[in-house]
Amino acid sequence: MRFRLRRDVARLVCTAFLLLTSNAAWAAIHEVTVGDNFFSPSELTIEVGDTVRWINATGGAIHNVTSSDDAWVPSATASSFTFEVVFNDPGSFGYLCTIHPGSMQGTITVEGGNMSAAELAVTAFSAGNGPFSAGQEVTFNTTIQNTGDADSGATSLDFFAQPSGGSVQAGEISLQSIPGDAVLIGTKNIANVPQGGSVNDQSTIAIPASIPPGNYVIGVTLNFSDTNSGNNELTDADIVQFVGEFFINSGLNDAWVNADAAFQGLFFTVFPDIGLLFLSWFTFDSVLPAGEDTATFGAHDHRWVTASGLFSP
Numbered sequence: 001m002r003f004r005l006r007r008d009v010a011r012l013v014c015t016a017f018l019l020l021t022s023n024a025a026w027a028a029i030h031e032v033t034v035g036d037n038f039f040s041p042s043e044l045t046i047e048v049g050d051t052v053r054w055i056n057a058t059g060g061a062i063h064n065v066t067s068s069d070d071a072w073v074p075s076a077t078a079s080s081f082t083f084e085v086v087f088n089d090p091g092s093f094g095y096l097c098t099i100h101p102g103s104m105q106g107t108i109t110v111e112g113g114n115m116s117a118a119e120l121a122v123t124a125f126s127a128g129n130g131p132f133s134a135g136q137e138v139t140f141n142t143t144i145q146n147t148g149d150a151d152s153g154a155t156s157l158d159f160f161a162q163p164s165g166g167s168v169q170a171g172e173i174s175l176q177s178i179p180g181d182a183v184l185i186g187t188k189n190i191a192n193v194p195q196g197g198s199v200n201d202q203s204t205i206a207i208p209a210s211i212p213p214g215n216y217v218i219g220v221t222l223n224f225s226d227t228n229s230g231n232n233e234l235t236d237a238d239i240v241q242f243v244g245e246f247f248i249n250s251g252l253n254d255a256w257v258n259a260d261a262a263f264q265g266l267f268f269t270v271f272p273d274i275g276l277l278f279l280s281w282f283t284f285d286s287v288l289p290a291g292e293d294t295a296t297f298g299a300h301d302h303r304w305v306t307a308s309g310l311f312s313p
């Protein structure tokens with residue numbers, strides 16, 4: 001008795017081991033009864049990789065299992081048989097008994113439940129707000145999430161700039177592709193976005209000198225084919241200003257102020273003939289100096305910073 005129990009336990013462990021190590025263990029076998037004159041069940045939904053086993057045990061009238069569209073070689077036409085088909089492709093497969101086509105029909109629906117794929121989405125994107133001059137490096141932050149049931153493998157990001165007022169608006173999603181009125185300004189390869197995880201990419205892109213000064217929508221598009229490709233693109237919420245290349249010439253001369261920074265400004269004096277630049281910045285201390293501090297001219301917290309240097313015209 002004791003020996004018998006131990007042998008049964010050993011057999012159980014052995015069976016469990018086989019189930020865990022065999023891929024075929026996950027594929028189910030579905031049985032369909034072949035009767036006089038019916039299939040039961042006549043409608044069956046299974047997963048890719050599953051087997052359907054038709055069992056004819058009537059012993060009387062003869063029947064067969066024949067695909068409506070030659071998806072498999074027909075079974076024997078007999079009064080007793082067991083017939084199996086493994087379904088490795090998703091789809092709907094009709095069949096019948098050619099002896100009794102009016103009453104013996106069925107359908108196997110195969111669903112692709114065992115297939116796995118990555119599903120990527122660009123969930124956040126931001127660019128610096130500028131203004132930027134041509135050649136200046138701009139940092140782009142992109143978040144890519146993978147909600148699918150497989151790693152993505154290698155993919156890439158395209159960064160583009162489109163003049164504002166064009167086909168794409170700031171903050172827009174689901175662009176589908178880089179719009180025709182946009183300029184590709186950089187790309188970045190992504191090695192992998194893990195299943196159930198995300199990647200935060202930080203790319204530094206130099207603004208091409210070929211982009212004319214102006215206001216732009218900056219966007220990113222992910223080059224990845226998945227079930228929902230409408231979430232593979234995103235633009236920054238803000239309009240970014242490109243100011244073109246910065247030149248030192250006599251056009252800089254005299255006073256410059258910014259309405260957002262009251263009571264301070266810049267003076268330039270450019271001598272192109274001798275390649276000399278003189279500049280001054282007038283501003284104020286952020287904290288008032290001690291009360292006894294005096295000034296002979298202007299306010300006592302008023303400051304002038306000056307600089308001069310040579311440049312190549």
Ligand SMILES: [Cu+2]
Pocket residue numbers: 037062063064097098099100104
């Ligand atoms: Cu039949």
